[in-house]
Amino acid sequence: MYACNCFVVNVTPGFIALHMHVIILFLDWQFIILKERWFPGKISTSIGKGVLSSIQAKLFDRQKLIMKGTCFAHFFDCHEIVVQSQLIHYFLLRQVQQPNPKEMWFLVAGRYVRFFISEFCIFMGLRCSGDSDTGIFESRQSQLKNKYFSQVDTMTHEDVKSTFIFACQMPDLDLVETLPDHDVALIGILYFVTAHLFPRDYKKVVDHYLFTLVEDFPELNSFPWGKLLFEITLSSLKDALS
Template identity: 40%
Template sequence: MFSDTCFAHFLDVEDIVVNHQLIYQVLLREVKQPNPDEMWFKIGDSIVSFTMEDFCLITGLGLEGEDKRSVFDSTYCRIKNEYLNHLSSISTSDISQFFINSDYLCDDDVVRFGLLYFLTNLMFTVTYKRLVEESLMVLIDSPEFNSYAWGKELFKITLSSLKVGLRNKYLIIEGDGKPYLAYRICGFVLAFQVWIYETIPILDGKFCSRISSRSPRMLNWTSRVNGTFNYNLNVEKDIFGRPDECCFTKESMTRSINALQSKHEKLISDQFKMKMEIHNLFTDFANSIVDGIEAVTSLIGLDQLD
């Protein structure tokens, strides 16, 4: 069953709408850096990095194990030969149509086609031709499916596409007849968007909502705002136009720590003053008792008795 696979937790993910405007604004702020396995961005006054570890914490997918599907290329593809042998090439649309319309699959193959449908339409948002690689179908039918390093492979595909996305723009004509520049990002872009949510705290309540504090982190967010079409929300103006609030900066963290330290020092000072006041009151009270005793003993002459 799907609930027994390494992707089962995605059944608990709330609605998250891709916010193209938000992703675009972050990509515009990429900075050059020496590590090819990361992307760095200047958000507000901070330099922040998107790493494989971030991706896996967000998605809950593993880093360990085999991550090269090429080892499955020469393996017999049962799924294709039994169900899709009439097709010379298989597209994501073919997978979708077969999964939705087929009524003669066994339970195990229903799950396998469900996984293919899930992976090819959500996780691997592939190239323009949207062809499904045979190695993916072999892997889904393999006992190694759950131990495969899906997190590592998906991160590599997503990172590579994010790096070149803005450089590979192309012209499209919309329904209004006007030309627009567009770009395509492959891989699991929603993980990058959730990383943006985690990185820019003032997005919460404006473009997304934090609903819990669970693991993996993708379960903690929901968003029903599509920044492409909702022109009342301006990412550049409302978010990136406020650099002091845009990110957890070193300076803002230092200010917060200093403020906490100042409050702590004041609290210690107040406690010390209170203790000294109590001590002084007790000392005054004790001295008054001693003075009273001395006065009484002097009065009755007890101080002269041995």
């Protein structure tokens, strides 16, 4: 379990706040988006709806059991998450410039609020430490990809979704041979990662490393998914605010 380092600093600009043995001066901290440029939220980004309920409804218990052998097990027992997009927009407008590129700070009601990877880790329940370099998995072969997606040159999230739905429908179609439970579970994990775990506007193309990680549960479970997602989130915010 990770310790929570989230806190609110009740100071005004010009005061000095001490945290984690680092002296932080708030004198020059300004809103990234100036107040005169604030605008009502028109939210176009949200998490994938229906992914968890689809997995819960369509998979057999034996397939779900395989999926629960991964670091994502706690998600599969969750209800669909309701995201308050307008509240997120409210906070993003109040994000301030600050010297640490690995943190986000917001000025809300005269107080500075920090959002760091430790807080992200707590509510995601995923590993947030370790090497998040995905390049080492790109050169590996993927049996799953070669077996079920070889006909597609550029794999997208929609391709994974349609393959998952078809794999789940095969028993109802009275086909002579359905897919092995292990393969269906792997496709389900890939569907969960690409359609629910990653932001919908991050990438439509499914990177090769996701296939190789899904096939290798020890590597999958030791990979710092929380750290990768946090880095993606920070990068997306910087691009949006630049």
